[in-house]
Amino acid sequence: IMMLMNPPYASRIAISVYFGVAYTLFFLATTFVCIPHDALAAELSDDSNHRVGIFFLTSALDSLGIMGAMSLPSLMTRFAANLHLNDDACRPVSERAELCLA
Numbered sequence: 001i002m003m004l005m006n007p008p009y010a011s012r013i014a015i016s017v018y019f020g021v022a023y024t025l026f027f028l029a030t031t032f033v034c035i036p037h038d039a040l041a042a043e044l045s046d047d048s049n050h051r052v053g054i055f056f057l058t059s060a061l062d063s064l065g066i067m068g069a070m071s072l073p074s075l076m077t078r079f080a081a082n083l084h085l086n087d088d089a090c091r092p093v094s095e096r097a098e099l100c101l102a
Contacts, residue, residue: 041054
């Protein structure tokens with residue numbers, strides 16, 4: 001996840017190169033994982049009906065994982081908002097230092 005975030009202080013060219021490398025590495029890693037995972041279901045059974053069930057189950061679990069991953073940022077934001085971690089972020093540095101020393 002950190003690789004997909006923009007580097008904060010970089011030129012447009014550096015950010016473009018960074019994104020291109022991160023994008024390529026992500027899909028390369030996905031290929032290394034997905035190809036064997038998708039081929040495994042066909043090797044688990046000789047029965048056609050059993051293979052259909054296996055493919056259905058893997059597709060259903062993939063969908064659940066995607067929905068969980070999509071909802072995770074929203075849940076984390078709500079959880080972090082309840083912790084009040086950013087309450088002091090907008091205060092001047094001198095005030096924050098006084099709060100830390102108190």
